Amino acid sequence: MSATILDGRATARAMRREIKKAVAKFKKGTGVTPTIAVVRAGEDPGSVWYANAIKKTMAGHGMDSQLHVLPETATQEELVALVARLNADSNVHGIMIQEPMPKGIDEAEVKKALSPDKDVDGVHEVNAGRLALAAPTGRPAGVGPFFVPATPAGGMELMARHGIEFEGKNVVVVGRSSIVGKPMALLLMRENATVTVCHSRTDDLAGVCRQADILCVAVGRAEIVRGDWIKPGAVVVDFGVNDVDGKMVGDVAYEEAAEVAGMITPVPGGTGPMTNAMLCLNVLEAAKRSVLSA
Numbered sequence: 001m002s003a004t005i006l007d008g009r010a011t012a013r014a015m016r017r018e019i020k021k022a023v024a025k026f027k028k029g030t031g032v033t034p035t036i037a038v039v040r041a042g043e044d045p046g047s048v049w050y051a052n053a054i055k056k057t058m059a060g061h062g063m064d065s066q067l068h069v070l071p072e073t074a075t076q077e078e079l080v081a082l083v084a085r086l087n088a089d090s091n092v093h094g095i096m097i098q099e100p101m102p103k104g105i106d107e108a109e110v111k112k113a114l115s116p117d118k119d120v121d122g123v124h125e126v127n128a129g130r131l132a133l134a135a136p137t138g139r140p141a142g143v144g145p146f147f148v149p150a151t152p153a154g155g156m157e158l159m160a161r162h163g164i165e166f167e168g169k170n171v172v173v174v175g176r177s178s179i180v181g182k183p184m185a186l187l188l189m190r191e192n193a194t195v196t197v198c199h200s201r202t203d204d205l206a207g208v209c210r211q212a213d214i215l216c217v218a219v220g221r222a223e224i225v226r227g228d229w230i231k232p233g234a235v236v237v238d239f240g241v242n243d244v245d246g247k248m249v250g251d252v253a254y255e256e257a258a259e260v261a262g263m264i265t266p267v268p269g270g271t272g273p274m275t276n277a278m279l280c281l282n283v284l285e286a287a288k289r290s291v292l293s294a
Helices: 008-030 047-061 076-088 107-112 123-131 152-163 180-188 205-209 255-257 272-293
Strands: 036-040 062-069 092-098 170-174 194-200 216-218 235-238 242-244 247-250
Touching: 008 272, 036 047, 036 272, 047 062, 047 076, 047 272, 076 092, 076 107, 092 272, 123 180, 152 180, 152 235, 152 272, 170 180, 170 205, 180 194, 180 216, 180 247, 194 205, 216 255
Parallel strands: 036 062, 036 092, 170 194, 170 216, 216 235
Antiparallel strands: 242 247
């Protein structure tokens, strides 16, 4: 393999040391422990696993977490009421609402109930809107403070810490979800990249991908991007997580891609660990804002 590995595990470990120091300084100065509340309805296995991972991650960074679980039969009103109670709890600085929610729940309405100041997952329409309206980096943002979803923020941080420059680069983002694809495109545009967003109805998807200096893939389809879709020397950032016969694989055919790309994220061990690190930073930032506004 010729590509340099963008090692998310190693980068997240280095960030952990930085974040732990920042958290310790904040706690010493304020007496406040940054705390996230995780809200779930039901026992979806993936959600249960992720909630446990968040608890472990927060503890490892010197922060606290709370888990609030409602039954699968919970109503939308019960979920909204729980979120409202957490909004009003001064000891809770960040709130994450896990998906999937039970059938019959209007997910948009539940997310709308979140306080934007505690929306550390960046899913509230206020945070999404401010990201969309924010000026390029280096200029006054022109909007109020906002949170960015941790997964695309982690992808940006991983590239930045490996010296990858964005300005003037042709970037292709494959995927248009509100939690990865769209915010990733907006973050890249803020860094003066020229961004093309692709999706399932894009004509000649492979041909568009071949034009990318930086290729970011987040479609949830195992190994859809093949090695011959990649421009030689390109940076490839794979956000995909797919179970294929008990093995976790990305949206990029890694073995093929690594022979062509200049840099590439592995799956697992690439963007995943960075997501957790960026979530910790968002929780710390939410705690800081809470103290300043008190």
